[in-house]
Structure formats: structure tokens, C-alpha cells
Amino acid sequence: MPDIENELNAKANMVTSALDDLLSLRDKDYDSVIEAMRYSAMCGGKRLRPAMLLMFYELFGGNAEDALPFACALEMIHTYSLIHDDLPCMDNDDMRRGKPSCHIAFGESTAMLAGDGLLTLAFETAAKCRITPKERVVNAIGLLAKYSGVEGMIGGQVIDLAAEGKALNREEVEKMYSLKTGALIELTARIAAELSGACDDRLCLAVNYCKKIGLAFQIVDDILDIKGDSAILGKPTGSDADENKSTFVRVVGLENAEKTVNDLTAEAKDIASSLGSKLLYDLADYLVKRSF
């Protein structure tokens, strides 16, 4: 297996095992919501964001185990966003990660609370990070809130919802993607740099790498919605077209979208070389070739 796959698997396993402990059942009066949180968090995600956070932290000279609370927090926030995104009042998707969506399995009110529970547990978990000086942890918690909040992922979702039935231009779609999907990917580098005290030059390169990867990742998501295999993806394909969504592919066409992905990947690989990271270089290629 190529090094990058081994690396992603190793980091994903660290996160999955820590999440298993963090999401243990505790009280029969409210275990029903923890079961729903576990259901969504413990099934099948790629763990890309926490794996990237840990890879950046190691690249900046840290020991991955020390940053694990933030890696888990990030995956919890990502999972909460998927649960809420699937709700009937949002994208109304019945399948996620190869299984019925949280609200199909547990009902809408439990799914909403499961999302809320993961979001709040994320901050409780991050606050347990023991990295010193303590100020780094406090600053990283601030970044976690900012990039997953209205100036980040939630802001992107607001733009996405407001765009329904409208034709966005390329610039508008790129802004939506940079917030909705890009913010959590950029956050991986920002948190790792904050926790390790990486210098501004390294942070700047890492953030630029994430911006390229984040946009390419979401465009590949669009392409998979057209050309992908729903059995491998674990969710139905064709939903963007059904919902008449303003996607990058719709704005520039499939061929141009594929070219943009290749250009962004090449740019990301150049930055990875400047950072001296073979793993990040290979990650850029790996993400383009993904089938789920």
C-alpha cells in the first residue's frame, strides 16, 4: 500500500479509537442521543480532516498523540455538519457514509440534538489538550470556533442555501466552497501551526496548500456526484442536478472543472515540495484520484 494510504489509515485509526472512548454511553436517561452521535461518528468517514491536522502537527515538529484532542474535535464538528446538512430542512439526504442518515435512523429531533451534542463535545474535548504554553490551546479553540462558525463553514452553508434557484458565477461558487468545505480543511493547518508554534512562513505555505486542496476536494465532490458510483460513495449520486444547485461543474462545465482540479493539484504539490513534505505531495494526488 502506498505510504500516503498507510499514513491516512494510521491517523484515521488513532482518531477512531479515541472517538470510541469519547463517545461512550454514560446515562440511560440520555444515552439515546449518544447512540445517535456514535452512529454517525463511528461509521465509515475518511477522517481526512483530523488526519491532515495530525500530519501538519508532525510536520511542524510535534508528536501526533498530543494534538489528538483537536483532531477528534474537528471530526466531531465535521460529523455534526453532515448530520445537520442531511436534515429535511437542509439537503434532505437519506443516506450518509453508506448507511441511513442520522435522522432516518433516529428521527429528526434526536438527529438535531446529536449534531448539537457533537458540536459542544468538540469544544469540551479540545479543552482537554495538554499542550503548553496553555495559551496555544486557548488560541486553537478560538480558531476552531471561528472557522466552523459564521465566518467559516456555517457562512458557506448560508450562501449555499441562499443560492437555491439562482445561478451563481464562478467567483461566488468559489467563495461558497472556500467557506463551506475549505474552512475546515484550512483549519487543519492553522490549528497545527498554533499548537506547535510554527513560524509564519510555514503557516502561510500550509494554509495555501489547504486552500488549493480544499477547492479541489469540493470540485471532485461535485464530479463524483455526476460520475461516481453511489455504492462506493455511500450516498446517492445526481442530487446536485436534481436540486438544481449552483456547482462549480455547472458554472464552468465538466471538462474545465477537471482541468481546474488538475491545476490546483499541481499547485498544491509545488507548495508541498516547498514545505519538504512527501506525504502532503502524495496526499494531493490521492485526493484527486479518490472514488469516495
Ligand code: GRG
Ligand atoms: C447549523 C443547522 C446547521 C447546519 C449546519 C454547516 C453545515 C450545516 C453544513 C456544512 C456544509 C457541508 C456538509 C459541506 C460539505 C463538505 C463535504 C465535501 C463533506 C464530505 O466530506 P468527506 O468526503 O466525508 O470528507 P466523510 O464521510 O469521508 O467524512
